[in-house]
Amino acid sequence: MSQAALSQKALNPNSGFNATYSIMAYLYIGCFIILGMTVGFSPIIYGLFLIVSLIFILPSHLLGIYMIIFMTMIFERWFSLSPLITDYSLYKLYPLDVIMIITFIGWLIDQIKNSSHKLFFGLPEKILATFIVVNFIYLIRSFFDINADAEVAFSSFKNYAFYPLLYFLVIYSVQTKKQFKNVMHLILLAGVAIISFIIIGLMRGEGLWTEYTPLSTSGVRFLAGTHAFYLMIATLIGLSLLAFDRLKNKGFISLIIIIWLGGIVMSLMRHLWLSLFVGLTVLLALIPLTNRKNLIRLSFKSGTILITLIAVILLSVNLFALYNISQPLNDSYQTLSQRIISIASGSQDTSINWRINFWNVAKKSWIESPVTGLGFGQKLPLELGDWQTFEEIRNIHNSPLAITIQMGLIGIGLFIMFILTNVVGSLRYIFKNEELKPYYFSLLAGAAAILFASLFQPYLETNLTGIFLWIILGLLRSGLIINSRKS
Numbered sequence: 001m002s003q004a005a006l007s008q009k010a011l012n013p014n015s016g017f018n019a020t021y022s023i024m025a026y027l028y029i030g031c032f033i034i035l036g037m038t039v040g041f042s043p044i045i046y047g048l049f050l051i052v053s054l055i056f057i058l059p060s061h062l063l064g065i066y067m068i069i070f071m072t073m074i075f076e077r078w079f080s081l082s083p084l085i086t087d088y089s090l091y092k093l094y095p096l097d098v099i100m101i102i103t104f105i106g107w108l109i110d111q112i113k114n115s116s117h118k119l120f121f122g123l124p125e126k127i128l129a130t131f132i133v134v135n136f137i138y139l140i141r142s143f144f145d146i147n148a149d150a151e152v153a154f155s156s157f158k159n160y161a162f163y164p165l166l167y168f169l170v171i172y173s174v175q176t177k178k179q180f181k182n183v184m185h186l187i188l189l190a191g192v193a194i195i196s197f198i199i200i201g202l203m204r205g206e207g208l209w210t211e212y213t214p215l216s217t218s219g220v221r222f223l224a225g226t227h228a229f230y231l232m233i234a235t236l237i238g239l240s241l242l243a244f245d246r247l248k249n250k251g252f253i254s255l256i257i258i259i260w261l262g263g264i265v266m267s268l269m270r271h272l273w274l275s276l277f278v279g280l281t282v283l284l285a286l287i288p289l290t291n292r293k294n295l296i297r298l299s300f301k302s303g304t305i306l307i308t309l310i311a312v313i314l315l316s317v318n319l320f321a322l323y324n325i326s327q328p329l330n331d332s333y334q335t336l337s338q339r340i341i342s343i344a345s346g347s348q349d350t351s352i353n354w355r356i357n358f359w360n361v362a363k364k365s366w367i368e369s370p371v372t373g374l375g376f377g378q379k380l381p382l383e384l385g386d387w388q389t390f391e392e393i394r395n396i397h398n399s400p401l402a403i404t405i406q407m408g409l410i411g412i413g414l415f416i417m418f419i420l421t422n423v424v425g426s427l428r429y430i431f432k433n434e435e436l437k438p439y440y441f442s443l444l445a446g447a448a449a450i451l452f453a454s455l456f457q458p459y460l461e462t463n464l465t466g467i468f469l470w471i472i473l474g475l476l477r478s479g480l481i482i483n484s485r486k487s
Contacts, residue, residue: 025056025063026070033071033095037078041095046084050098057102061110062173064103066186068096068166069471072464073190076226077212080464092155096463100166107173119172120481124422128164131414135161138407142376149392153377156394156406159460163467170474175481177436183475184237184439191234191260194227198263207267221268228267229453229465231260233446233472236279240442243287243295254302271456279449286441355397355456358382362396366405373408394461399454402461419451419473426476429483440479447472 032049039045057064071079080096111119135157142153174180201207201222210221223231238247238257247253264272284292361380366373379390396402404412423444430440450459450469459465 021056021060022063022066025067028052028056029067029071029099030074033075033079033082036082036095037075040085041082043084043086046093046098049095053099053102057099058106058109061103061106062179064099064106065166065169065173065183068099068103068467069183069186070190071099072096072467073187073227073230074193076209076224076464080467092151094463096467097162100163100169103169104165107169111172122425122480124418124425124477125168125171127414127418127421128167131411131418132161132164134407134410134414138373138376138411145375145377147379148375148377149379150377152392152394153375156376156461159394159463159466160403160407163463164470166467167470167474167477170471171477171481174475174478177482180436180439180475180478180482183471184442187230187234188237191231191238192256194231194234194263195256195259197227198223198259198266201266213269215268219268222266223263225267225269225272226464228264228269228272229459230468231263232272232276232279232449232453233468235260235264235276236283236445236449237439237442239280239295240283240287240438240445242298243283243291244438245294246438250298254298258302271453275449275453278452279445282448283441283445286444287438358391358396359398359401362393362401362405366408369408371408372410373404373406376406378406395458397457399458399460399466400451401455402458419447422473422477423447426479429479433479433483436479436482440476443472443476447476 029049029052032045032052036045036049041049057067080094082094084091084093139153139157139161142148143150170183174183197208201210205220207221207223207227209224209226213221213225215221235257238253238260241247242250242253242257264276284295287295358380361382365380374393376394378393380393382389382391393405394402396405400412400415403415426440426444430437430444433440447469450465450472454460454469457465460469
């Protein structure tokens, strides 16, 4: 046995134990989430959840990052938005928050014991830290504003200031190639698990948890929009790895990606269709010509097989006049066609019309205070025909615009500068590391897709989607530390 192999064996004597430890952590924490979904997150269940989380995550804070990604992708709002419920009150302390806090504590303990982790604090980190401080100032400001809703203001603060701390947690924790790949592969694994939700949606005639995102047109979603959002990220990672021949079984992986694409389509989330196209365009623009041709050739083969399979199924249904099958297929076709047409119909669609009207109202209010914005916890009057109401600014369904209206040019300026400095600072390291290059390209494509999608939904105002932008940008930035380490 070589010296390198002996050294590797000596460094990993408990690899089997570590795998068992991680599996038990996922099972226990997952069971408590399911228990909370079933009977509610009472103080007893929350207390037990806290104890189990401390036992598993405190000794291994990196496991906390894995847990945040996987549990959010699977349980979405039940993990990230389930409050603590008592007999008299409801506290917006979510399981996601608990895991984050414990992970931070675990990282601090590890940092004290092992100071080898680099605490890099470059220009992007300084800008993000400033953005967080400015958010805190806006939170304080809302307490003295009689028109501000304190609860809504604190929620905005959490989404803009607390969850971005994941960015720092990622760059200070993911500092080796193995750790980096583990995070990326975990996203793919969670994407495979989401296929079960597609199957459930098809079997029950409606996707699980789709009632939280009702359609503005007729039809039924077979997959929740949040799960489709996660599949969009996983699809871009999978396609990038396929382009660079980093996956062994191309046929099987191609089938998985086709199913993911089908799930995104069946979610009927129009903006995700466009966002995936934007992400794919960025990916094709970044990867070398050889890899681009490889991906296009593989996509053409898979597309041909898929189209042929669909044609055979439709022909068989029509030939044998299977009404129980043909009618649902016809309904799905009509719904899909209507959703596609509605993209071009503009104001004729109620959802699009609502957004346009709200954006115009917000613009008029913002002009009164363009530099500092209107602040957190504010509502604006909205009229849509005979329907009148007051809508929260954070629910404007356009995250960059929501930041601009609430925090003015100061807030949106810091946010844009952070994105730009992060991406520009990461580009020089992407092309130096041949091993991690495919992952970096997919992260850039994923960030572009998320930012484009945020123009049509409150993704940064919702923790179960917003955290993935901070995680992706953190992974991009971690390349600086990974590539600066000696072999």
